Amino acid sequence: MQDRENRNQESRHGDAGGNPMQSRSLAIALLVTTALGIIASSPAPVFAQAAEKTGRVSYDIAPQPLSQALVQFSKVTGVQLFFNADLARGISSKGASGPLTRAEALERILAGSGLIYRFTNPTTVTISNSARSAAADGATALAPIVVQAGKQSGFISTDGSVASKTDIPLLETPQSVQVVTAAQLDVQKPQTVRQAVAYSSGVTTPDSPDNRLDNLIVRGFQVDQYYNGLKLQQGTWSTPKVDPFFLDSIEVLQGPSSVLYGQGSPGGIVNLVGKKPTDEPLHEIQLQSGSYNRAQAAFDFSGPVNDDGTLLYRLTGLGRTTGTQVENQREERVEIAPAVTIKPDEDTKLTILGDYLNDPKGGFWSRLPTTGTLVPTSRGTYFPTDQFTGDKDFDHMRRQQQSIGYEFEHRFDDVWTVRQNLRFQHMSVDYAELQAASLAADGHTLRRSAYTAQEQLNTLAIDNQAEADFDTGAVSHKALFGLDYQYKNWNNFTRYGTGPSLDLDDPDYIQAVATPPVFQSAKQRQSQFGLYAQDQLKFDQWALLLSARQDWAATDSNNYLTGVDTNQNDHAFTWRAGLTYLFDNGFAPYVSYATSFSPTVGVSSSGDPFNPTTGKQYEVGFKYQPTGYDSFITASLYDLRQQNYLTSTLTTPVVQTQVGEIRSRGGQISALASITDEFNVTASYAYLDNEILKASDGTAGNRVANLPANTASLWADYKFQDGVADGLGLGLGVRYIGSRYVTNANTAKIPDHVVFDAALNYDLGKISNEMRGATFALNVSNLFDKHFISDCTAAGCVYGMRRTVFATLGYKW
Numbered sequence: 001m002q003d004r005e006n007r008n009q010e011s012r013h014g015d016a017g018g019n020p021m022q023s024r025s026l027a028i029a030l031l032v033t034t035a036l037g038i039i040a041s042s043p044a045p046v047f048a049q050a051a052e053k054t055g056r057v058s059y060d061i062a063p064q065p066l067s068q069a070l071v072q073f074s075k076v077t078g079v080q081l082f083f084n085a086d087l088a089r090g091i092s093s094k095g096a097s098g099p100l101t102r103a104e105a106l107e108r109i110l111a112g113s114g115l116i117y118r119f120t121n122p123t124t125v126t127i128s129n130s131a132r133s134a135a136a137d138g139a140t141a142l143a144p145i146v147v148q149a150g151k152q153s154g155f156i157s158t159d160g161s162v163a164s165k166t167d168i169p170l171l172e173t174p175q176s177v178q179v180v181t182a183a184q185l186d187v188q189k190p191q192t193v194r195q196a197v198a199y200s201s202g203v204t205t206p207d208s209p210d211n212r213l214d215n216l217i218v219r220g221f222q223v224d225q226y227y228n229g230l231k232l233q234q235g236t237w238s239t240p241k242v243d244p245f246f247l248d249s250i251e252v253l254q255g256p257s258s259v260l261y262g263q264g265s266p267g268g269i270v271n272l273v274g275k276k277p278t279d280e281p282l283h284e285i286q287l288q289s290g291s292y293n294r295a296q297a298a299f300d301f302s303g304p305v306n307d308d309g310t311l312l313y314r315l316t317g318l319g320r321t322t323g324t325q326v327e328n329q330r331e332e333r334v335e336i337a338p339a340v341t342i343k344p345d346e347d348t349k350l351t352i353l354g355d356y357l358n359d360p361k362g363g364f365w366s367r368l369p370t371t372g373t374l375v376p377t378s379r380g381t382y383f384p385t386d387q388f389t390g391d392k393d394f395d396h397m398r399r400q401q402q403s404i405g406y407e408f409e410h411r412f413d414d415v416w417t418v419r420q421n422l423r424f425q426h427m428s429v430d431y432a433e434l435q436a437a438s439l440a441a442d443g444h445t446l447r448r449s450a451y452t453a454q455e456q457l458n459t460l461a462i463d464n465q466a467e468a469d470f471d472t473g474a475v476s477h478k479a480l481f482g483l484d485y486q487y488k489n490w491n492n493f494t495r496y497g498t499g500p501s502l503d504l505d506d507p508d509y510i511q512a513v514a515t516p517p518v519f520q521s522a523k524q525r526q527s528q529f530g531l532y533a534q535d536q537l538k539f540d541q542w543a544l545l546l547s548a549r550q551d552w553a554a555t556d557s558n559n560y561l562t563g564v565d566t567n568q569n570d571h572a573f574t575w576r577a578g579l580t581y582l583f584d585n586g587f588a589p590y591v592s593y594a595t596s597f598s599p600t601v602g603v604s605s606s607g608d609p610f611n612p613t614t615g616k617q618y619e620v621g622f623k624y625q626p627t628g629y630d631s632f633i634t635a636s637l638y639d640l641r642q643q644n645y646l647t648s649t650l651t652t653p654v655v656q657t658q659v660g661e662i663r664s665r666g667g668q669i670s671a672l673a674s675i676t677d678e679f680n681v682t683a684s685y686a687y688l689d690n691e692i693l694k695a696s697d698g699t700a701g702n703r704v705a706n707l708p709a710n711t712a713s714l715w716a717d718y719k720f721q722d723g724v725a726d727g728l729g730l731g732l733g734v735r736y737i738g739s740r741y742v743t744n745a746n747t748a749k750i751p752d753h754v755v756f757d758a759a760l761n762y763d764l765g766k767i768s769n770e771m772r773g774a775t776f777a778l779n780v781s782n783l784f785d786k787h788f789i790s791d792c793t794a795a796g797c798v799y800g801m802r803r804t805v806f807a808t809l810g811y812k813w
């Protein structure tokens with residue numbers, strides 16, 4: 001086998017003895033710290049509330065681009081501003097300062113712009129072009145955008161329902177939440193969910209070409225994915241997938257979340273927010289090509305169906321075929337998602353959501369033996385990053401999934417609102433792979449295993465909610481009461497055995513593969529029923545969040561190989577409490593405690609069912625949303641523990657015991673800011689002190705495998721809005737992943753690595769009016785083609801993604 005890539009040993013494997021690369025870590029830490037300092041030191045004005053009789057507020061809105069000044073005005077006053085984005089483009093504002101009424105402040109902000117405003121109600125203003133508007137007799141209808149404090153603005157979101165299932169702002173939420181906005185998804189154009197959250201603090205993902213699963217680790221624990229607030233239940237390979245093009249945002253709730261969602265990981269959840277019908281017409285077509293002969297076409301259409309806007313639609317679709325980093329492997333996908341919203345009145349809304357995904361080629365095994373990846377072979381060589389270890393006739397992964405569901409909401413009055421969300425999903429997977437097992441001492445004979453799996457998965461999830469907004473004296477309440485149910489029916493049939501070896505010096509990729517023996521044939525049914533209640537109590541500047549839940553879970557398993565049927569019932573009580581203090585300047589320190597549980601299937605050596613695995617977290621931190629500026633900073637310290645997880649004894653025979661305990665404690669900070677209309681920055685750093693406290697396999701005192709102690713990221717993008725570069729956008733990002741252990745035995749380390757990403761986009765309408773609405777984007781991952789190892793297990797290692805370049809031509813109208 002020849003190392004045909006001429007890799008630099010130091011850059012690929014770093015510190016062979018396992019010591020961290022201190023100079024690189026220090027450089028990344030300084031880079032992120034500098035960015036955080038720039039964001040945090042952006043001056044925030046101080047506003048004084050005058051006497052209520054005058055209705056005046058002290059403004060300090062400096063001269064700046066008009067759109068930025070309007071955002072600042074909206075955040076100060078809470079007034080929603082509706083206007084066409086093109087009206088404010090390229091216009092500067094002289095700002096507004098001193099004690100002013102809202103009307104006086106708007107007049108000063110708009111002075112000289114040629115725009116006028118009109119209060120449509122006490123909290124809503126429409127801004128329009130004076131040449132096309134009349135104040136009394138019906139102005140020309142504009143396609144409005146909304147400037148509103150507490151929502152998404154570029155990369156910044158101060159609103160996310162994942163932590164409370166209500167509209168409680170993130171500033172008042174006493175738990176860490178990271179949000180990847182639609183603007184960030186559009187600029188970075190991630191190809192997987194893993195890539196989409198790669199710049200989120202406290203999230204660890206394998207940056208590999210293996211796209212069979214989207215494994216996400218938060219605060220040291222693998223977490224479940226949710227789609228529009230409902231869990232994406234899964235089997236082994238029958239794990240639902242969502243293409244990032246179909247997402248409007250991604251919410252990462254960090255820490256135990258069972259109190260609202262039931263059984264799950266103590267690390268938290270990742271909620272994928274899908275695209276839904278819009279009130280305004282939206283039409284978009286994209287064509288994409290790039291590395292590995294990629295060919296992709298996508299579309300996204302939305303808007304009202306009738307004149308009164310009571311019926312809306314959205315239709316999003318994508319088709320893709322592409323080669324991959326590994327030879328002889330391709331990926332193909334067809335996905336389409338129709339949606340309809342019915343709004344018979346202002347208080348009632350029903351959205352019906354469907355999705356169909358077909359992956360004729362859905363991913364591949366790319367794990368290689370440790371010998372030849374982490375350490376050299378007996379020949380002193382390494383596997384090339386495009387090494388194919390399978391068989392052209394045998395290997396395949398076919399994945400299909402379909403889902404149908406709805407989201408219903410009705411507001412009875414100013415107090416009560418009810419919601420019901422439901423989704424049914426079916427999924428099937430047919431998978432076969434010759435997998436690399438070990439490399440013989442001769443350095444060129446690769447032993448392989450033959451593996452096949454057929455799975456069928458049917459799931460149902462229902463979440464019923466009743467929300468009440470009311471006051472008791474000086475205390476305001478936002479109460480939530482819920483009842484949810486989820487059901488999973490999973491059939492699994494697998495075969496596993498020895499496959500033919502592969503001579504790497506003279507590879508034969510079409511060999512006779514004997515049908516391996518049956519390894520597993522089973523059916524499992526799981527159900528969960530939960531009751532939960534939550535109340536946010538606000539008094540003066542204090543916000544107290546209290547949540548409690550009771551769950552009942554049942555698991556029925558049929559093992560068709562042994563003929564053994566097992567039934568297991570569990571119940572658990574989980575709760576959360578958090579307190580936040582809201583300073584006038586946007587600074588909000590908080591403290592919280594939360595718990596989680598997850599059923600553990602199986603019985604002990606004495607025949608007793610295992611108890612649920614439990615989690616608990618103490619967290620203290622702060623959030624900072626400077627008044628009048630587009631920025632949001634979150635910092636936290638936490639102590640998170642998982643108890644009762646299964647661990648194997650070192651005895652013969654091996655026995656599973658439920659004594660395991662893992663502690664993850666650490667700190668993290670993330671900051672996002674729109675420094676100006678043109679310049680956006682996001683930066684994050686996370687430190688994880690992870691330790692196995694108790695185990696029966698001899699690993700107590702060690703770190704959990706594949707968990708780096710240090711991770712950091714920085715992304716900055718600039719959009720030119722005048723001059724010869726008008727319409728050009730540039731972005732550059734850097735991600736640092738620290739060294740981590742290969743297995744829980746902590747005998748070998750994966751070196752740390754730094755990866756750079758870049759983005760370029762251009763508004764082609766700046767060239768010619770005939771091209772208005774057309775855009776061009778170029779996205780590069782791993783800009784400098786860094787060679788690194790993504791992750792390792794006892795079964796081997798996976799190389800990280802090499803440099804990939806994608807060009808996207810888009811058109812919106």
